[in-house]
Amino acid sequence: MxxxxxxxxxxxxxxxxxxxxxxxxxxxxxxxxxxxxxxxxxxxxxxxxxxxxxxxxxxxxxxxxLDTRSEGGWTLIAFLFTVVIVAITVGGSVWVMYHINTNTMPGMGPM
Missing domain, CATH: 1.20.58 (Methane Monooxygenase Hydroxylase; Chain G, domain 1)
Structure with missing residues (x-):
């Protein structure tokens, strides 16, 4: 063992x-x-x-x-990767919702 x-x-x-x-x-x-x-x-x-x-x-x-010493830094790298993926997902979702709201709401524009 x-x-x-x-x-x-x-x-x-x-x-x-x-x-x-x-x-x-x-x-x-x-x-x-x-x-x-x-x-x-x-x-x-x-x-x-x-x-x-x-x-x-x-x-x-x-x-x-989470620092560079624990498990050779792999836990920190995995955490940072997770943060980047979450930021991309949240930022992309907000961007898509904003543009969908702007481009698909009939009658909401200037008259």
Whole structure:
């Protein structure tokens, strides 16, 4: 029988840092929306999306342990491939729906 290689797991400190970052990155958008400190709706939306992107990175690194060291980097490559495929699918779907709506709605154009 072949020996099973031990997979690297996170430390208690890594999980605690990930948890605290997740809480902060959740609280910031909540605070921004509830207090209305940013006067612009678009600035608030950009801040929320920035916190969401940062939280995705925190979860991937601290909880999923996807980096170049685990399994020779193949898990990271598979994750990035999945992200690209999902982005193409969602972006293409939105593009197709927009153009179908624009080109097939009779009577909705300028009169």
């Amino acid at each position: 072949s020996e099973v290689q031990a997979q690297p797991h996170g430390s208690r400190r890594g999980y605690l840092v990930g948890f605290l970052l997740s809480v902060v990155l959740t609280a910031i958008p909540f605070w921004l929306v509830m207090t209305g400190v940013l006067n612009s709706v678009s600035a608030t939306a950009i801040a929320i999306f920035a916190c969401a992107a940062a939280q995705i990175v925190v979860h991937v690194l601290c909880f999923l342990h």
